[in-house]
Amino acid sequence: MSTAERPPGARALILNGIFAENPVFRLALSLCPAVAVTTTIANGLLLGVAVLAVQVLSSVTVALVRGAIHPRVRIPVYTIIIAVWVSAIDMALAAFMPALYAQVGLYVKLIVAFAIIISRLEAFASRQPLVPAFWDGVGMGLGFLLALVVIGALRELLGAGALMGLKLFPVKPLLFFALPAGGFFSIALLMAFFNHLEHRRGGKPSSGGGAHG
Amino acid sequence: MGDRRVLSIAAVAPLLLVLALPLARPSAAPAAAEAPAITRARVLAPDRVRLWTSAPVARAEAGNFRFTERSAPDAPVEIRAVRSEADGGVTLTVGQSLHASEHYRVEVLDPPMSRDVSPSAWAVLVTVFLSSALINNFVFTRYLGLCIFFGVSKKRDTSIGMGITFTAVMMFTAIFSWAVDTWVLRPLNLAFLQILVFIGTVAMVVQFLDTMLKKTHPALHRGFGVYLMLITTNCIILAVPLLNAGSSATFGEAVALALGSGLGFALALFLMSCAREKLELARVPKAFEGLPVAFALAGLFALAFMGFSGLDLFR
Numbered sequence: 001m002s003t004a005e006r007p008p009g010a011r012a013l014i015l016n017g018i019f020a021e022n023p024v025f026r027l028a029l030s031l032c033p034a035v036a037v038t039t040t041i042a043n044g045l046l047l048g049v050a051v052l053a054v055q056v057l058s059s060v061t062v063a064l065v066r067g068a069i070h071p072r073v074r075i076p077v078y079t080i081i082i083a084v085w086v087s088a089i090d091m092a093l094a095a096f097m098p099a100l101y102a103q104v105g106l107y108v109k110l111i112v113a114f115a116i117i118i119s120r121l122e123a124f125a126s127r128q129p130l131v132p133a134f135w136d137g138v139g140m141g142l143g144f145l146l147a148l149v150v151i152g153a154l155r156e157l158l159g160a161g162a163l164m165g166l167k168l169f170p171v172k173p174l175l176f177f178a179l180p181a182g183g184f185f186s187i188a189l190l191m192a193f194f195n196h197l198e199h200r201r202g203g204k205p206s207s208g209g210g211a212h213g
Numbered sequence: 214m215g216d217r218r219v220l221s222i223a224a225v226a227p228l229l230l231v232l233a234l235p236l237a238r239p240s241a242a243p244a245a246a247e248a249p250a251i252t253r254a255r256v257l258a259p260d261r262v263r264l265w266t267s268a269p270v271a272r273a274e275a276g277n278f279r280f281t282e283r284s285a286p287d288a289p290v291e292i293r294a295v296r297s298e299a300d301g302g303v304t305l306t307v308g309q310s311l312h313a314s315e316h317y318r319v320e321v322l323d324p325p326m327s328r329d330v331s332p333s334a335w336a337v338l339v340t341v342f343l344s345s346a347l348i349n350n351f352v353f354t355r356y357l358g359l360c361i362f363f364g365v366s367k368k369r370d371t372s373i374g375m376g377i378t379f380t381a382v383m384m385f386t387a388i389f390s391w392a393v394d395t396w397v398l399r400p401l402n403l404a405f406l407q408i409l410v411f412i413g414t415v416a417m418v419v420q421f422l423d424t425m426l427k428k429t430h431p432a433l434h435r436g437f438g439v440y441l442m443l444i445t446t447n448c449i450i451l452a453v454p455l456l457n458a459g460s461s462a463t464f465g466e467a468v469a470l471a472l473g474s475g476l477g478f479a480l481a482l483f484l485m486s487c488a489r490e491k492l493e494l495a496r497v498p499k500a501f502e503g504l505p506v507a508f509a510l511a512g513l514f515a516l517a518f519m520g521f522s523g524l525d526l527f528r
Contacts, residue, residue, distance in 0.1 A: 035356040035359065079412060079416070080409065083408050083412050086408055087408050091405065106452065106456070106459070109408055110357075110448040110451060110452060110455070113447060113448040115360065180354045180356070180515045180519070181512045181513070181519065182512070183356065183515075184509065184512030185508070185509060185512040187505075188501070188505045188506070191505040192498075192500040192501045192505040193500070195499075195501075195502075195503075199499060199500065
């Protein structure tokens with residue numbers, strides 16, 4: 001986790017979230033939804049947008065009230081802040097996109113237990129002023145959203161032969177990838193790909209230290 | 214010392230009350246009325262329904278009966294044959310296969326009487342349990358708790374300890390959340406607070422178990438305490454109350470879902486840890502080292518678990 005002394009710029013923070021500390025591929029955090037809802041791009045996009053909104057709103061809230069939170073009770077307070085925003089997003093999605101929500105509803109509710117959000121609050125938003133906290137939230141949320149869309153695109157293309165519901169092939173090339181087991185394999189392949197790139201650049205591969213939901 | 218005992222009794226008493234109340238409820242069922250009524254109705258697989266009546270049925274023919282599914286009350290199921298039984302009841306044979314864990318409604322036109330055919334509680338519990346443990350295994354088909362799944366499945370001992378702790382915590386949280394949801398949130402129309410309340414409940418139960426274990430069973434706490442604190446904000450624990458609330462589960466169903474999910478998770482952890490211990494000795498391509506190969510392994514297990522998808526004991 002980058003806990004820089006001076007707040008970096010917006011551009012650097014967003015790029016950091018998307019590439020260097022991508023929540024899914026690099027930090028290996030919050031993988032459950034990444035496998036669960038990514039059978040199509042649309043599902044991945046919906047959950048990605050929900051996570052982006054919750055991350056940004058919680059980061060901003062924590063950055064605003066961080067002076068008033070006693071360090072000993074910070075984790076429960078973060079949890080409550082996240083739960084409030086998740087409830088709000090959950091109800092908004094249920095009201096405006098009922099069809100998509102019916103497929104991913106449980107996972108939207110479970111955003112409250114995502115390690116990535118609370119770890120960003122702890123590592124970044126609680127120590128930085130409002131503006132960097134906002135951009136860090138945007139970067140992390142976008143990184144998560146892009147990861148979900150990439151996995152969703154791969155699985156929809158291979159599993160259903162379509163992209164965004166648009167038929168590209170007359171057949172389903174590898175139905176396997178739309179099945180539950182295919183989700184695990186897609187992540188395995190994409191992670192190995194990212195590791196391979198990192199090896200060639202001479203860096204350290206993702207350790208997979210994520211131990212939380 | 215005496216204070217401590219009183220305290221622990223005070224802490225356990227509400228829990229016992231919560232456990233006992235649902236058990237006490239069915240005994241308050243109303244007694245049979247004076248008018249002719251169907252006293253019992255039971256689905257006999259695969260396509261027969263047995264009715265016990267307080268007064269003999271006037272005409273034992275198909276036109277005298279109406280049989281519907283609860284989910285489709287306007288579409289009567291075809292009745293193929295009616296057979297009178299020695300005790301005054303009848304057995305209906307219908308034109309479709311019935312399921313022992315579904316709800317149906319049977320009506321008699323002459324004399325007029327009706328009854329809901331509820332599934333036997335046993336069949337429902339076994340179905341919910343099997344479904345959550347094997348068919349909809351949390352890890353392999355619902356993809357919940359993946360992070361903790363990959364985090365602790367490296368060693369067999371750890372995975373067994375974690376599996377037991379998870380099952381216990383799931384049971385406790387499911388019971389508490391069910392009670393809060395049924396008796397507080399729903400009557401007061403506060404269902405929109407579910408997420409907030411359930412995550413609080415999970416945190417509370419974990420803290421409670423931690424404190425209790427530390428005082429009463431220090432040895433057990435040394436073994437499982439580490440896992441307990443890891444659990445607090447984990448999606449797999451939170452999913453059980455949310456699923457229960459979403460399906461308006463009864464107390465029995467809630468407990469069966471929690472137990473099935475917990476044991477299913479424990480099974481998944483155990484299988485995975487056995488395979489990963491062997492994996493330590495294998496030569497894995499460099500790019501796949503660590504998590505990627507673990508994911509591929511989980512994919513293979515998921516493929517195997519797909520074989521359970523047709524499992525149904527009551528069909």
